[in-house]
Every structure is written in structure tokens, then in C-alpha cells.
Amino acid sequence: MTAIKAAQTARFDNRHSYLMEGSVVRLAIIHAVVLLVLTLIGVGTAGAAEPDGSRRQALVAMVRQDCGSCHGLTLKGGLGPALLPEALAGKSAGSLIATVLSGRPGTAMPGWSRFVSEAEAAWIVDQLLRGFPPVDAGGRR
């Protein structure tokens, strides 16, 4: 029971942080600013602090399962668009990283910055552009 209570308390805090988020307009501005900053500092294929092995596995599982709710387990698309290399070809890494972190206002894509750091988002985008790895056979699917 205490675990559930703790979880509920934590969730209440999360909700509080949701409420701190601004309007759609503000999200759009954040999106633009993140994009600009990422472009300026040249975050692209090699993030400064790449996630380590176990965190990578967690990220792969998250992308395939949770992003997969909309984009499909195989990332070939669902209610959301395909995230396969050929579908992303021509899009800049910086723009994609900004989308992962702050979502796309006016669409069903939420921002995931509560769950992934900038470096992790950069790593995810890099992997997506190369062809996303399968969930490790020894870990979670």
C-alpha cells in the first residue's frame, strides 16, 4: 500500500509539473528555441554524454513500446507517421530532436523531455536515422 501511496504522490507532483507547462503558443516557442539552440551547438550524430549500455536498452524499449503505441512496434507508422530511415530522410537531426523533446503543437505528438535528456534524444534520433536497433534479445523486447 505504501508503494502505491508513494506512486500516487509522485504522480501528483508530475501533474503539478504538467500544469506548469505553458500554452500551445509557448510550446511552439520552446520548440523553436530548442531547435535553434540545438542547431547552434551542433548536436547531431554524436551527443556529448551518450547513454550507457543499460540506459540504451531502456531507451530502445521505450521507443519501440511507448513511442510504438502510435508509431508502431516496427516503427512503420500507425496513428503517428513512420520513423524508419527512409521516412525521416531529409529531415535535420536538430529538428527531430526538438520534436522528441517538446512535441509538435497541433498534432498528437507530446514532448518527452520529462523522460529523456537532450543527449538521449540526440542518441535516439541518431539511431532512428541509421535504422533503429531491435530490443536486445536478452532484455525487454
Added chain:
Amino acid sequence: MNWRPVIARVLAGLATIVVAGCAGQPVTDLRGTGDLGIVIERASGSVQIVDHSRRQSLGRIEGLGDLSHAHATFSRDGRYAYVFGRDGGLTKIDLLARRIDRRIVQAGNSIGGSISQDGRLVVAQNYQPGGIKAFDADTLAQVGEVPAEYAPGKFSKVVGLADIPGQGFAYALFDAGEIWVSDFTDPGAPRTRRFAAGKQPYDGLVTPGGRYFMAGLFGEDGIALLDLWRPEQGVRRILDGYGRGEEKLPVFKMPHLRGWAVADGKAYLPAVGRHEVLVVDVTDWQEVGRIPVVGQPVFVMARPDGRQVWVNFAFPDNALVQVIDTLEGAVVDTLSPGRAVLHMEFTPRGEAVWVSARDDDRVTVYDTATRKSLAVLPARAPSGIFFTARAARIGF
């Protein structure tokens, strides 16, 4: 010596024994299918056939392709499950013989389907190519289709497909913001009526009697409601502006709708971008309450008797399930069935509910009265759980 007659006689004798053996076999296996069901194992392309009286697995069937977001409907004799895979696969499973009866790949990207009033047509709803397709329920031969071409050259993803009385199917077009109702009385020439619904319908349901079709909207706060008895009146909006202009919370997984939402004269519906279950009186469609819950609701499912409503949640609150007492209008229990709870299915009369936990590779069976675990079944990344009782329900 001529051995031929001797060999013939021996063979005839053997044949008699074999035939007798076969004839005897079904007697020992004879059973109904009313307490059978399937559990989707989404990542391995397999399903388990389960018995919800004995709370046990009867076996696993492999080779169903990509089963992420898989859905199933049942033949009206309850013998066959039609499983719709994300990759467009449509697999007909024989629950008694425990094998694949037929399998086709009918689209590039599919999310579910339904069966016609007379049980003769199985209809799939597709994202790619956007539209619905009808198949002969016996042979899976395609007999008709309605491409979701809402403007010249523009096709929409189809969501919320539900069978309705009169060989009809109602569904929503995510990209077009419309509800379509197709009459498949002549499967080769379906007649379709179109209705404006609202921005980004994400799923739909038909009420248990088959009269109303509802489409939940993602792009605006409200639900589109169509009276199928009086479709000429068009879509009306209910729960309009339920968000009260407040900033939406992020939605990390789309909610789902189905006819299980209706309990004791009220519909219990997931709010979008709010951690609430919305309650609507189905006689006048006015909001009569909203119940705070721990996260973004995904499935809001009434126990068949309507006294309880069970709710699971989108990431990151997907390790919890909450139970609403409909008389109290409040959450009375919070359960932790495992990591990534994806689906729930009640037994036909609701004494138990089966709950899948993807990341803990298990299905937990709960006693709905005491909320004690009755059984835990191992399963590989389980998602949807579908029992044959759906075969007899409108809109499933």
C-alpha cells in the same frame, strides 16, 4: 502365392482401427467454446488460447506476424477468432483444433476489425491503405471495400470500426474528421453515408443496443454522437468543451473506446489530456460527473453488471489499474498488476477480470469483488485479451 488379397485385408483391418480411433477422439475432447478466449503476445506474433473457467492456457499458436495493436473478433458460433495484426495480417484461428485455419495479408497497416450482424462478413479497418475491407467469414476471400477517400486522392486512417444492426458498420476517419456509416447488405456494392464529426476522431464505439455511435475527438474537447436510428439529424456534440479551456496534459498513449463504456444508464469515457473519467447520462447525454484518476485513462471498462468500472492508464502511469464504484462515483481501489498494463477483459458475467502486464510477461486474473489475485498466467509481452462472449455482442 498371391499376397495381394492378404495385404488388402490387413490394410482394411488397419483402416478400421484408425477410423475407430479417430471417431473416438472427438468424444473425449468435446467441449463448448463459451469460456475460451485468446491472449495476444504482441512482440512474438503469437497468441495463447485460454480457458477462463479453469483459468489456464490451452496452448500457443505462432506465426501471426506483427501483433502490436492487435485486435480480435469472433465468429458467431464462438469457434473461430479473427485476429487483425498491425501488418495487415488477418488470421482465422480455430479455437477447438487450436490451429490457424486461414491467414491472409489484406493491408499494409491495420488496427482492428469487426463482424457483421449475420456473421457472414469480417470487416477490417485499415490505416494503409486507409479504408475498410470486407471478407467472407468462412474463406477470408475479399468481397467488398470502402476506401476512405474523403477528398480526391486523399485517404484517411480509419478508427473506431463497430458493427451495427442492418449489416452496417460505423467508423471514424482520423484525418478527415468524419464518421462514415456503410451498409453491406450487398457486400460488393456497399452504400456509405458521411457525417462531419470534428477534429481528429481517435476511436469510436456503438452503445450496447446498437443505437448510438460515438467518436472521441483528440483535436478538440468533445465527443461526436450519431443517432443511428435518425442519422438524418446528423452528428451532435456532447461533452463539448469539457476541458474548460485549460491547458491539456500531454497524452502519451491514445485512449480506446468500445461499448463496454456504458454502465447502468451512464457512459464512462476517458477524458483526453485530463486525468479524469467523464460520466454522461445516456438518456439526455448531459455530463453528470467527472471522476479524478491517477493518469491519462486508456481503457475505461464497465464490469458487465455495471457496478464497477476498471481503468488503466497511458505511460508513465501504466503500472496501475483503478476501480471505480459506480454507485459511489469514486475510485475505491488501486491495483498494481505489473509493468505496462495494456488491456483488461471481464468474464461474461464479471466475477473475474483478466489483466495483461506487458513488461512483466504475465496476465493476472482478479476476483472483481475482493480484488484478490485468483491466478497468474505467464505470457510473452501480453497485450489484448479477447473472450468469445464478444461473439454475441453488438459492436464487438
